[in-house]
Amino acid sequence: MNAGLDKFIHHMPVPQLGPELVKVGEAFNSIVWLMPLVGIIEFISGLLFLFPKTRFLGSLMIFPIMVAIMVHTIMYTPSGLPLALAFFIINLWVLYLHKGRLKILVY
Numbered sequence: 001m002n003a004g005l006d007k008f009i010h011h012m013p014v015p016q017l018g019p020e021l022v023k024v025g026e027a028f029n030s031i032v033w034l035m036p037l038v039g040i041i042e043f044i045s046g047l048l049f050l051f052p053k054t055r056f057l058g059s060l061m062i063f064p065i066m067v068a069i070m071v072h073t074i075m076y077t078p079s080g081l082p083l084a085l086a087f088f089i090i091n092l093w094v095l096y097l098h099k100g101r102l103k104i105l106v107y
Contacts, residue, residue, distance in 0.1 A: 001045030006038025021076050036063060049094075056098040059091050060105075066091050 003013055006012045017025065041061055048058030073084040082087050095102060 004039045004041070004043030004046060004068075007035050007042070007062050013077060024076065041065060055094055056101055057092040059098075060102075063095065 002012070042065060045058040045062035045065075048054040049062065050058075069084055070088050073080050
């Protein structure tokens with residue numbers, strides 16, 4: 001939820017970025033609707049993740065964004081990998097706990 005809110009109110013400090021990462025950020029920001037959409041999905045997924053009854057839906061919604069975060073972290077900021085990996089593993093764990101529901105969606 002925090003990362004989603006930051007897309008709108010910019011309350012988290014931004015670290016010094018290298019030139020390659022600045023180019024990537026500019027490319028993402030050139031698609032005007034992308035970051036607000038990601039922020040909304042992150043916030044709603046975080047809310048859904050809080051409650052056991054809706055946790056699977058929240059986990060399912062955030063999964064594509066988590067994959068993108070993992071790829072981005074591996075490529076550009078490997079120092080953030082432990083935190084990103086921890087969140088990714090938590091998300092995979094929740095999806096595994098609800099594998100019966102996931103099978104219904106896949107098959």
